[in-house]
Amino acid sequence: MSYNINSKGYYGEFGGAYIPEMLYPNVEELRQNYLNIMSDSAFQEEFQQLLKDYVGRPSPLYFAKRLSKAYNTKIYLKREDLNHTGAHKINNTIGQILMAKRLGKTRIIAETGAGQHGVATATVCALMGITCVVYMGEIDIKRQAPNVARMKMLGAKVVPATSGSKTLKDATNEAIRDWINNPVDTHYIIGSVVGPHPYPDMVARFQSVISEEIKQQLMTHENTPTPDYVIACVGGGSNAAGAYYHFLEDPSVKLIAAEAAGHGINSGKSAATSTLGREGIIHGSKTLLMQTKDGQITEPYSISAGLDYPGIGPMHAHLFHSGRAEFIAVTDDEAMKSGLELCQLEGIIPAIESSHALAVFNKKHFKPNDIVVLCLSGRGDKDLDNYISYFNV
Amino acid sequence: MNRIISKLQHSKKLLSIYITAGYPTLKDTTPLIEKLEQSGVDMIEIGLPFSDPLADGPTIQASSEQALRNGMTTEVLFEQLKDIRKTVNIPLLIMGYFNPILQYGVEAFCKKCQDIGIDGLIIPDLPMEEYLEQYKSIFEAHGLINVFLITPQTSEARIRFIDSVSNGFIYMVSSAATTGNTASFGTTQTDYFKRINRMQLNTPQIVGFGIKDHDSYTQATTNSKGAIIGSAFITFLNEFGIEKIDTFIGTIRP
Numbered sequence: 001m002s003y004n005i006n007s008k009g010y011y012g013e014f015g016g017a018y019i020p021e022m023l024y025p026n027v028e029e030l031r032q033n034y035l036n037i038m039s040d041s042a043f044q045e046e047f048q049q050l051l052k053d054y055v056g057r058p059s060p061l062y063f064a065k066r067l068s069k070a071y072n073t074k075i076y077l078k079r080e081d082l083n084h085t086g087a088h089k090i091n092n093t094i095g096q097i098l099m100a101k102r103l104g105k106t107r108i109i110a111e112t113g114a115g116q117h118g119v120a121t122a123t124v125c126a127l128m129g130i131t132c133v134v135y136m137g138e139i140d141i142k143r144q145a146p147n148v149a150r151m152k153m154l155g156a157k158v159v160p161a162t163s164g165s166k167t168l169k170d171a172t173n174e175a176i177r178d179w180i181n182n183p184v185d186t187h188y189i190i191g192s193v194v195g196p197h198p199y200p201d202m203v204a205r206f207q208s209v210i211s212e213e214i215k216q217q218l219m220t221h222e223n224t225p226t227p228d229y230v231i232a233c234v235g236g237g238s239n240a241a242g243a244y245y246h247f248l249e250d251p252s253v254k255l256i257a258a259e260a261a262g263h264g265i266n267s268g269k270s271a272a273t274s275t276l277g278r279e280g281i282i283h284g285s286k287t288l289l290m291q292t293k294d295g296q297i298t299e300p301y302s303i304s305a306g307l308d309y310p311g312i313g314p315m316h317a318h319l320f321h322s323g324r325a326e327f328i329a330v331t332d333d334e335a336m337k338s339g340l341e342l343c344q345l346e347g348i349i350p351a352i353e354s355s356h357a358l359a360v361f362n363k364k365h366f367k368p369n370d371i372v373v374l375c376l377s378g379r380g381d382k383d384l385d386n387y388i389s390y391f392n393v
Numbered sequence: 394m395n396r397i398i399s400k401l402q403h404s405k406k407l408l409s410i411y412i413t414a415g416y417p418t419l420k421d422t423t424p425l426i427e428k429l430e431q432s433g434v435d436m437i438e439i440g441l442p443f444s445d446p447l448a449d450g451p452t453i454q455a456s457s458e459q460a461l462r463n464g465m466t467t468e469v470l471f472e473q474l475k476d477i478r479k480t481v482n483i484p485l486l487i488m489g490y491f492n493p494i495l496q497y498g499v500e501a502f503c504k505k506c507q508d509i510g511i512d513g514l515i516i517p518d519l520p521m522e523e524y525l526e527q528y529k530s531i532f533e534a535h536g537l538i539n540v541f542l543i544t545p546q547t548s549e550a551r552i553r554f555i556d557s558v559s560n561g562f563i564y565m566v567s568s569a570a571t572t573g574n575t576a577s578f579g580t581t582q583t584d585y586f587k588r589i590n591r592m593q594l595n596t597p598q599i600v601g602f603g604i605k606d607h608d609s610y611t612q613a614t615t616n617s618k619g620a621i622i623g624s625a626f627i628t629f630l631n632e633f634g635i636e637k638i639d640t641f642i643g644t645i646r647p
């Protein structure tokens with residue numbers, strides 16, 4: 001079985017491009033060109049240069065000694081938190097802005113939940129001098145004021161999504177509607193491995209630099225390119241897709257996905273899509289999503305705005321269905337506790353999304369000689385208010 | 394014969410109205426359909442509300458949200474429509490996003506439509522390729538016409554292909570926009586309508602999106618077989634209620 005995309009844009013039975021005809025020319029243009037553009041040597045040169053000089057890559061693979069001791073195993077942290085703008089999101093936005101330029105687009109739109117992807121998009125648009133419009137749920141705008149300010153300082157226009165539940169899924173709807181209304185000059189930079197084909201594959205490829213570096217760096221640390229486990233949190237699934245990418249077809253590397261259980265899987269306030277979701281269509285992709293019996297998409301909940309999405313990317317739906325990856329649900333409380341533990345054991349304040357991945361160490365046993373790589377997808381600066389009110393710091 | 398096809402054969406220009414099922418109140422669906430037929434409308438698209446209507450502007454988004462709050466579901470809609478053919482003769486289509494149909498089961502959904510007397514489906518986010526590969530035979534087995542969309546950006550080759558696999562009519566989206574755009578039609582639209590008209594397609598075209606009054610209706614139908622009104626009708630309903638439907642239809646097509 002292959003865990004990569006097939007020629008029709010599916011991972012197993014998941015994926016495809018379930019889009020209205022209005023989007024067809026744009027998505028088709030992208031589908032026909034993305035692989036050629038990405039394999040072009042001038043494109044790669046520019047992309048790699050920016051990842052190095054602007055983003056600060058390679059991000060370190062750090063052996064977390066005290067954390068390893070606490071859990072009696074060998075834990076390496078892939079430090080995406082040290083990237084410019086504080087998360088893995090920028091790997092994708094750098095790639096997509098270069099793609100947009102190659103396609104001759106002069107206007108960028110994006111959706112954002114917590115604001116991380118919005119900031120990463122506003123950043124690359126400033127870098128390239130391209131107009132940027134970011135859609136953000138009205139409720140998220142209130143919850144994530146510092147990131148809204150960042151986007152504005154970077155010159156982006158932040159448009160509140162006031163439809164539906166006024167959060168990430170609605171911001172995504174609004175971005176798609178904008179694209180329908182601006183079919184010629186605009187490129188839509190999607191922030192995760194979601195949306196219609198070719199987005200999941202394109203975003204996964206841009207993020208795959210994470211696992212490419214892990215292989216090289218592990219060689220130095222452990223004299224082997226392959227870990228026993230790779231752990232990542234999954235919202236839409238882009239940091240996980242990047243961390244898994246070069247290990248997908250190697251069954252000796254076990255993949256673990258941490259999902260947000262919110263107040264608990266059966267609490268009615270959760271975002272654990274693999275458990276609570278059923279197959280359906282969301283934002284142009286056939287995948288697992290949380291929905292009513294009747295097929296209406298429901299509103300998820302997580303303390304982490306970046307994991308608060310009712311679907312998962314089609315790659316992850318396939319990894320779940322096929323059993324290739326193990327999905328572990330982590331509650332708000334478990335994540336917050338593990339986030340604080342990392343602060344105190346390693347001096348690193350993680351994003352709350354990444355704290356969900358860290359909580360896996362309390363839910364699964366690893367052997368002393370296991371090499372466990374955890375994708376630390378982002379830093380906790382954006383979450384300080386949340387940490388402060390949760391812990392009464 | 395499918396009612397859509399015979400209607401197309403026997404009328405000069407068609408006026409089709411989009412309604413959101415279960416809106417303004419849950420029980421309005423069938424009275425609205427009956428009243429629209431009495432007012433002289435040629436065809437009706439019954440919108441099955443969806444939580445995330447990607448191709449729709451604010452008016453239809455709001456009516457869909459309200460309809461869902463009113464308790465509209467696929468099950469409820471089928472129950473409301475079960476005797477509709479005792480009173481209504483004009484062609485009826487269901488317009489809905491694919492996920493609720495997928496959850497109901499495509500085959501079960503088509504069977505229900507056939508039992509009720511629905512003539513066609515418009516599913517904007519069901520791509521043509523998937524339809525042809527996976528669902529065409531199911532639709533046809535249940536006597537349902539699947540309506541494809543074209544837009545000003547659709548390439549000539551793709552329009553030709555869509556024409557070759559179409560039955561009934563092609564839904565010609567008036568401009569690059571979501572539903573309910575209030576800008577008037579200019580030369581861009583007229584040129585586009587003319588361009589498509591000159592292609593001499595086998596399948597008649599009906600224009601939708603942004604038609605709101607007599608002028609836009611006339612502009613659209615001068616170079617096509619008919620027009621579909623959605624958002625403007627819903628806006629009228631919000632303001633004047635079901636009783637005044639005749640007035641609205643009368644202003645569009647005096």
Ligand SMILES: Cc1ncc(COP(=O)(O)O)c(C=O)c1O
Binds near residue numbers: 236
């Ligand atoms: C730090 C961080 N990690 C993870 C995510 C979740 O996204 P994904 O699952 O696409 O990696 C986000 C999204 O905002 C994020 O900011």
